[in-house]
Amino acid sequence: MTAETGTYRWMAPELYSTVTLRHGEKKHYNHKVDAYSFAIVLWELIHNKLPFEGMSNLQAAYAAAFKNVRPSADDLPKDLAMIVTSCWKEDPNDRPNFTEIIQMLLRCLSTISATELVPPSIKRVFSSENTVLPPESPGTCSLMAVRDKDQIPTDANSPQKEVRGSFFFFFCC
Template sequence: MLFEFRFESKAVAIKVIQPNRTSDVCLEHKEEFQREVTLLSRVQHENIVKFIGASVEPSMVIITELMRGGTLQKHLLSIRPNALDLKLSLSFALDISQAMEYLHANSIIHRDLKPSNLLLTGDKRRIKLADFGLAREEISGEMTTEAGTYRWMAPELFSLDPLPNGAKKHYDHKVDVYSFSIVLWELLTNNTPFKGRNNLMVAFATAKNERPSIQDLPKDLVPFLESCWAEDPKCRPEFMEITGFLHNFCSVLTKPPKVFEIEDPMSTKTASTGHSMNKYEDKGRKRKGWSPRLLSCFVGCVPE
């Protein structure tokens, strides 16, 4: 549970581990609490909520900066059926990618990237990553425990065939890239992924390589998005590449279109007078230039 509280004369957010009394909290939740506090105390990035402190008695609580804009999930619900402006949605995606790039560079997997764990500033123009309850350090060959929320979980975490008794699925940090792709799809469409399906149906669809519809997405973003939710984790880009792509794409969006002067083939001049003989006058003499595509590095992993 989250509460607003004042700490040293400033408002902060308080996350209380349930049940309220520490003595009643199960061992598993105590271990998650300890891991979350340890990881939050290590990370420091402008797109990750700032850790302030923690306490274990009489209740287990985590204190962080207060994000007055609420969760991305609530914000998207509040503006439906409208969608976010494209520039703002990609700016949010860039904030998320930068936070994830930082975590992966420090060998941390979030494992629960979704709109309810993304918090907005008061002006609703910036995003910060929160809730490290399922996050952990990546240890090669040891990532086996399933974690996350079904609609945002990567296909390698599911299995169409029953696993042998005691066996678990192996995965790596690329599960976060898949989760990011679903969040990006939500930012672009403001729809619920796999809407109307229960967890079992979502898991089955994801394992069968079914993805949300790309029909109404900007065509220049489709190859990039498809590379992020590729079935093979090795085909998904690293967050360093995702950050670079989004930064370049946002730069193109914010640049004013170039205007080129082109010679009108219908215009001729007489040698004696130099007067224009163009019956169209100056119409059509200026055309907008087109920006180059930025997607060539992602096309190789996108199924045809």
């Protein structure tokens, strides 16, 4: 369950309230606030942009909670847009639970060809020239080592581990 604090841009609208609570009183909400936040994070990862770009944290919170503003999903594939927009519906009861989200993601994943799963070139965000990192760069090497470690058994008696691709975490739930 999500705590009662968080970062405004990613918090579900029902967590914002103009009603003052008495000392020790807590808001009542459920796991659907996490579905909302998941969708905002997923949108952010796909677009590589801050949600509610151009707004302060408070403006983003106000827009989401009181004007039902959400980031645009118009440029997403239809299946993925449906997942994201269903997770950030205004009424928490209309949002899917994570079992449903996983099923939607698996259906979406099954429609993607293997060539579409290859991640795009990684660019160096913090350098002024924005150069592509070569495979032998320290960051890339450490990522490749982690990936390779997940594909190799730890000892001769252990069974072969599955290859863990980009979407492996969706199969772990």
